Amino acid sequence: MSENILRNALWLAHPLFLTGIGAVMFRRGLNKKFKFFFAYIVIQLLAFAITYPYRNNHFAYFYLYWVSHAIDVVLGFGVIHEVFIDVFRPFHTLRDLGTVLFKWAGLVMLLVAGVVSVSNTASSDVLPWMQAIMTTERCVRLIQVGMVLFLLFFSQYVGVSKRQHSFGIALGFGMIATVELILISSFAGDHLDESTVSLINMVAYNVTLLTWLGYTISKSSVREVAGATLFKPQRWEQSLTDIHNPAPADSLIPMFEGMVDRALSRTQISLPPEPPAAAPPAEKSSTVATRTRTALPVA
Numbered sequence: 001m002s003e004n005i006l007r008n009a010l011w012l013a014h015p016l017f018l019t020g021i022g023a024v025m026f027r028r029g030l031n032k033k034f035k036f037f038f039a040y041i042v043i044q045l046l047a048f049a050i051t052y053p054y055r056n057n058h059f060a061y062f063y064l065y066w067v068s069h070a071i072d073v074v075l076g077f078g079v080i081h082e083v084f085i086d087v088f089r090p091f092h093t094l095r096d097l098g099t100v101l102f103k104w105a106g107l108v109m110l111l112v113a114g115v116v117s118v119s120n121t122a123s124s125d126v127l128p129w130m131q132a133i134m135t136t137e138r139c140v141r142l143i144q145v146g147m148v149l150f151l152l153f154f155s156q157y158v159g160v161s162k163r164q165h166s167f168g169i170a171l172g173f174g175m176i177a178t179v180e181l182i183l184i185s186s187f188a189g190d191h192l193d194e195s196t197v198s199l200i201n202m203v204a205y206n207v208t209l210l211t212w213l214g215y216t217i218s219k220s221s222v223r224e225v226a227g228a229t230l231f232k233p234q235r236w237e238q239s240l241t242d243i244h245n246p247a248p249a250d251s252l253i254p255m256f257e258g259m260v261d262r263a264l265s266r267t268q269i270s271l272p273p274e275p276p277a278a279a280p281p282a283e284k285s286s287t288v289a290t291r292t293r294t295a296l297p298v299a
Contacts, residue, residue, distance in 0.1 A: 003195070014048055015045055015049070018045045021209065021213050021216055024213070030165060034082055034165070035082070036081075037082060044072070066133065076137075081099070081102045083147060084147070085099070113135040113136040116131060116132070142181070144170070147170050147174065148170045163220060165220045168211060175211065176204055179204040183201055
């Protein structure tokens with residue numbers, strides 16, 4: 001009985017935290033900057049409002065849950081890309097390259113989900129479309145964990161502060177993704193039962209919502225725009241820009257001209273000085289000097 005009360009309390013806390021996050025984001029204009037994340041919050045609120053009244057109707061709750069779950073997976077992948085765009089905002093070429101990689105990653109995830117769902121049809125009691133949703137969700141969770149690990153270890157190299165909103169969003173998704181992956185492994189190995197897994201997952205999700213609420217309420221710090229740690233990503237940016245926009249062949253001509261000029265100047269500097277000439281008679285000094293300047297090569 002006490003476990004059911006705790007479970008209902010944790011479940012009812014979801015809309016309270018979600019409403020607070022959405023209200024703060026809308027008030028501060030963050031809904032325009034993080035559109036996918038704001039849509040994720042709104043969908044979570046709608047999913048709770050729709051599924052909670054049908055919690056005792058297993059047939060309706062089953063399909064409502066899986067439909068909302070599929071939408072959450074798609075929006076979760078969009079949030080990862082949104083965080084990536086915000087992190088690499090000063091580096092336009094790296095951002096464009098990451099966008100292309102994200103598109104291919106999404107396509108690969110769909111292909112993997114389709115192959116897994118078809119191959120496990122005969123050997124599993126799970127429906128193919130459910131298997132596809134779960135496989136896609138696990139792929140998204142792995143990417144979310146990778147994103148938060150990247151920010152934890154390399155945030156200083158891209159000038160991202162740990163107090164930025166994008167860092168808090170990635171941190172929340174990374175926490176819930178890590179917990180879910182651990183719970184899935186424990187449940188598959190018969191180390192935890194379904195009730196315990198559900199309870200731990202709800203607690204972890206509430207902690208994630210509190211993290212997001214704290215980051216949305218707090219003021220985001222200004223990212224670092226200069227520093228020694230930013231030289232490496234700037235070199236990556238410049239290298240990718242040079243590859244994407246190679247210099248024309250005519251631009252090599254000034255470089256070779258400069259090389260020739262430097263070589264000639266070094267040759268002239270290294271020439272030994274001429275020995276002093278004997279003093280000519282006074283009446284012929286001007287004529288000899290003129291002949292000497294004429295005989296010397298022009299620099």
